[in-house]
Amino acid sequence: MNRPRTSTGQLLLVSLMGLAVSVVGCHKHPDDKPTVALIVKSLANEFFKTMEEGARAHHDQHQDEYDLKVIGIKNETDVTQQIECVELVMAQGVDAIVIAPADSKALVPVCKRAMDAGIVVVNIDNKLDADVLREKNATIPFVGPDNRKGAAMAGTYLADRLQRGDEVAIIEGAPNAFNGIQRKQGFEDAMQAAGMNVVSSQTGYWETDKAQPVASALINGHPDLKAILCANDSMALGAVAALRDAGKGRSVYVIGFDNIAAAQRLLKEGRILCTVDQHADKLASFGIEHALQMLKGEAAGVDQETPVDLITAEML
Amino acid sequence: MAGDYLGMVVALLALVIVFSLSAKNFFTATTFRTIANQIPDTTIVAVGMTFVLIIAGIDLSVSSVLALAGAVLGIVLVNWGWPLPLAIVVCLVVGLVCGAVNGLVVVRWRLPSFIVTLGMLEAARGAAYRVTQSRTIYVGGPLEAITDTTILGLSLPLIGAILIVVVGQLVLSRTVFGRYLIAIGTNEEAVRLSGIDPRPYKVAVFLLCSSLAAVAAVIRAARMSSANPNAAIGFELEVIAAVVIGGTSLMGGRGSVVRSFFGVLIIAVLGAGLAQIGAQEHTKRLISGCVIVLAVILDQYRRRVRNA
Structure with missing residues (x-):
């Protein structure tokens, strides 16, 4: 790890540590507000941007209860950078960390270290890996939706419009993300229950640009394909573009997940059949509230399930 | 002239044959229709990139400028x-504006275009996130008319792309402007010593490249029905790869727009074919990487044989 970037990071960290010590030194009055750090993935991603805005709105209404810091990483899959973010806020002496981990396993050790330093840690959005948590002897409460259930709801809605044995394909999220795996499993649950033929399941890495060639290959390689189940709406946009490229318009159903603004328009036009809303705007607030309760010693740090809703054209 | 393109046509046909035999349903109208709809934006940017490489520059910012x-x-x-x-x-x-900034900074402070456009790659992407609040903007209707319009079975963007290739090639090989660019790429100092100021030509080339990226942005937005600030990440390398496969030299002074177009076709067919035989992303990137290097090695041999 002799890259110059790391050494700059360390330099920054050391100087911030110095700063933190001085801040913490004069900061621990009993009437002081706690500081909550919200660490998300990429703020360039609409979902996390919505999450951030939800958190800021929550903070605006509860300004006398806590201080908020929001930190995002540049690249959604840059695990190293997110670990450095956790180290940074630890050095800054925050009281609680609410984190949407970029990787379900790699973030566990640093979260454990934060807990050992007396910081309350709450896991949102993407659940940390249970085996690694057990191995590290850590319990971190998870506040978030059941992605598998949400995906199964969308899959069942789709299956009602298909015939038993129809060909369908899945475009998965990033392969190392737990929520991506859960959504895939939810889709598979619904397809299996309805007796559909899943001809292929490949990753589109959450992105429109990466999902579109995958969708093109699926559409051209399987002329009888009836539906494409996408693990998020960005990838559903890619699938819709691929259908246009192939001149197949609306002959193939596309379903998404997340209910982003662009997807709502496509829903209304009937180009996406349905999507799933897991209320990104409220997700961070739920996590923050959970952390605040834990700081007060009220919540026992148990998992909390947040709502997921199926969104169809009739509902808009 | 014809011999110049023969090797690339053969390579392209070979790829089509290989994938037609190995992938189910590759040799179908929908596959070719898909490819035809997906190449115009890459082709248009590849034309601009060919000009930039010919003056021994590089433009890494095209993907972000497009976004x-x-x-x-x-x-x-x-x-x-x-x-x-x-x-x-x-x-x-x-x-x-992006092209003007690239070009003017390069000539004013005599900086390598690699550095200047690397800066623009970051800055323009940041600006794209900022103006959109990181949100995908759905446009739909009016914009889609661009890709839905067809003349003689060819989509408007494809016709536009082919026209730009033809005009680009003519400018490069038949005009004084084009000859100057080749001269600048071969030996900029010699151009200056013969009394021609290379600076306006260099700025013009960066202007052209970024403008073509903006043209590609319109087509891409029409194709995706939306404007996405995350669009085209890594696209600059895809374009450079296509141009280099087409035999344009990274050292400047040598290149052909038509051959870049074939480079785009080869990359597109390779991508579509690999995806259709079920290759995963990692395999695709592994093979694409090898093909780029192999193509340039073959090009070197071909050149040596011809010059011998």
Whole structure:
């Protein structure tokens, strides 16, 4: 790890540590507000941007209860950078960390270290890996939706419009993300229950640009394909573009997940059949509230399930 | 002239044959239709990139300029409600401004274009996130008419791309401007000593490249029905790869727009074919990487044989 970037990071960290010590030194009055750090993935991603805005709105209404810091990483899959973010806020002496981990396993050790330093840690959005948590002897409460259930709801809605044995394909999220795996499993649950033929399941890495060639290959390689189940709406946009490229318009159903603004328009036009809303705007607030309760010693740090809703054209 | 393109046509046909035999349903009208709809934006940017490489420069910023121009297009259309032609003009102006900054900084401070356009790659992407609040803007309707319009079975973007290739090739090989560019790429000092100021030509080339990225932004937004600030990440390398496969030298002074077009076709067929035989992303990238290097090695041999 002799890259110059790391050494700059360390330099920054050391100087911030110095700063933190001085801040913490004069900061621990009993009437002081706690500081909550919200660490998300990429703020360039609409979902996390919505999450951030939800958190800021929550903070605006509860300004006398806590201080908020929001930190995002540049690249959604840059695990190293997110670990450095956790180290940074630890050095800054925050009281609680609410984190949407970029990787379900790699973030566990640093979260454990934060807990050992007396910081309350709450896991949102993407659940940390249970085996690694057990191995590290850590319990971190998870506040978030059941992605598998949400995906199964969308899959069942789709299956009602298909015939038993129809060909369908899945475009998965990033392969190392737990929520991506859960959504895939939810889709598979619904397809299996309805007796559909899943001809292929490949990753589109959450992105429109990466999902579109995958969708093109699926559409051209399987002329009888009836539906494409996408693990998020960005990838559903890619699938819709691929259908246009192939001149197949609306002959193939596309379903998404997340209910982003662009997807709502496509829903209304009937180009996406349905999507799933897991209320990104409220997700961070739920996590923050959970952390605040834990700081007060009220919540026992148990998992909390947040709502997921199926969104169809009739509902808009 | 014909012999110049023969090798690439053979390579392209070989790829089509290999994939037709190995992938189910590859040799179908829908596959070729898909490829034809997906190449215009890459082709158009590849034309601009060919010019940049010919003057021994490089433009790493095309992907971000494309995203920024597309984002502005989306905002002007959806948030401001301007008519499509005006929105396209604004989008092209964004491209021109980015190109002007690239070109002027390169000549004013004599910086390597690699550095300047690397800066623009970051800055324009940041600006794209900023103006869109990181949100994908759905446009739909009016914009889709661009890709839905067909003349003699060819889509408007494809016809536009082919026209740009033809004009680009003519400018490069038949005009004084084009010859000067080749001269600048071969030996800039010699050009200066013979009394020609290379600076305006260099700025013009960066202007051209970014403007073509903005044209590609319109087409891409039409194809995706939306403007996405995350669009085209890594696209600059795809374009450079296509141009290099086409035999344009990274050292400057040598290149052909038509051959770049074949490079785009080869990359597109390779990508579609690999995806259709079920290759995963990692395999695709592994093979694409090898093909790029192999193509350049073959090109070197071909050149040596011809010059011998």
